[in-house]
Amino acid sequence: MVISALFTRGVFCLHCLVAFWTIFSTSPWHPLYCLLLSGLVGLVFETVVTIHVRKGAEYKWFCPSVFFYLLSIVPCVWILELDMLQLRVQAKDELEQQGINFTSKLMKQPGNLTLFNGVTVPLVMEPAQWVVMVEQLVLFVLILGRWMLPKGDISRDELSQLLLVYIGMAADIIEFFEAFKEERVKYNWMLIVSILSIWSASLLQFTLVLTATKSVKSRAGFAPHPDENEGMCKSCCGCCGNEVFGIVTTMVLQDGPFLILRLLLLIEYDVNSYMHIFFTVKNTLVLLLMFYRLFVVFEYKSMTDKDSDHPKPDDAEDYLELSATESPAKFGNYGSNAEANQE
Structure with a gap:
């Protein structure tokens, strides 16, 4: 170490x-x-x-x-x-x-x-x-x-997720310097300073460990244990909070400023090269997907909160069956009445 x-x-x-x-x-x-x-x-x-x-x-x-x-x-x-x-x-x-x-x-x-x-x-x-x-x-x-x-x-699983996130961010940040090759950019002091400022702010993401959280998932084909469900609900709130923080940080420090500057170069300075248009569309799509992900996360969290307040009917039946197994004497009268009705 x-x-x-x-x-x-x-x-x-x-x-x-x-x-x-x-x-x-x-x-x-x-x-x-x-x-x-x-x-x-x-x-x-x-x-x-x-x-x-x-x-x-x-x-x-x-x-x-x-x-x-x-x-x-x-x-x-x-x-x-x-x-x-x-x-x-x-x-x-x-x-x-x-x-x-x-x-x-x-x-x-x-x-x-x-x-x-x-x-x-x-x-x-x-x-x-x-x-x-x-x-x-x-x-x-x-x-x-x-x-x-x-x-x-952090665990090895969290570290591997973090490195994959860094690879994706690095590819976009490295390409951001390609704007210096544009004729309308490489002689403009204001645009050079703007690009360097956004680039410097985007690097601050690497000082944060945004994926330092575990996601609990059940194996395919196996129903999770009730205790695991309870632990999953408890960890979900923290996981969602960390995920939201990571998404918002990426939007504020990278994709949002990148898209604004690319649109400025495209509209105001007529920088319409193929690669510039491609990455402008790419940043737009990434931002839309991030907004969609935020919507899904908040919707899932609200559904989880409602489910925790109101128990499901299946859970009530399981509770009755478990109670009948543990204390059959409680249901003796009910059983005898049921047999009498059948007769």
């Missing part, structure tokens, strides 16, 4: 260091860049608390290590994307002024990134490709980190 906790936090720190390397190699130095280390300091402090106080055990509903990792990596992505925006705008202005073919400054920069003299990254890629790699690795590191972290109070 302790080894897994240390390994995962080491991966978080390594990715943050790669992001710092990319910033220092492609951007001029700024004193405020020192604040980027605050997230790593918090991650180190959280690691010490988790190892020495909690003995490597993780929390059930919140992942502080993921929060401090995002606190470090998200500002790095903002800096890299805003720097790329500045270079694109400069290249476009020079192209408009000169009126000739102009090679972007992004292509003129050296292919490998250098932090100090003599120390280079062995991979040969353009700085823009390094930025894309840093952005996309965020989601992979989050999913891998949640998988490798000690489970804490």
Whole structure:
């Protein structure tokens, strides 16, 4: 457990260091860049608390290590994307002024990134490709980190559900950056900031364990025991509450803002590429399905509450049969009267 906790936090720190390397190699130095280390300091402090106080055990509903990792990596992505925006705008202005073919400054920069003299990254890629790699690795590191972290109070079943949910969210979030390739978007400072803001808010979902609840289901072909029915009803209320919270969180932090921005780009900025229209329809469908799921959950809960207030006739008959079996003397007169009537 302790080894897994240390390994995962080491991966978080390594990715943050790669992001710092990319910033220092492609951007001029700024004193405020020192604040980027605050997230790593918090991650180190959280690691010490988790190892020495909690003995490597993780929390059930919140992942502080993921929060401090995002606190470090998200500002790095903002800096890299805003720097790329500045270079694109400069290249476009020079192209408009000169009126000739102009090679972007992004292509003129050296292919490998250098932090100090003599120390280079062995991979040969353009700085823009390094930025894309840093952005996309965020989601992979989050999913891998949640998988490798000690489970804490959640079970393996809950962890597997959580990882599948993360995979679905990550695919949509990664595609959200494809809007930067649109001509009407990649030179617009307001749209770039809006996309980065929504992207940053969507990552907060990974700090929450929204599926930390067990769903009780009966096996097909077998009727559940009455005691199991009672336990199922008790756990259903908590399960529904957790499910509703998870659905609302996803709608507020991801699919809702994603759909609003996509509609804005489609209507106001005439961004009508095939992929953009496809994912606009996809976000609309997902939101409709979430509203439908909320309706089903609340309807089921209301029916469960009504059933708990009024016992079913079958339950009353079972109760009479059980009472007759346990104390047949109570029904002696009833039995004799029934026989007399038959005679």
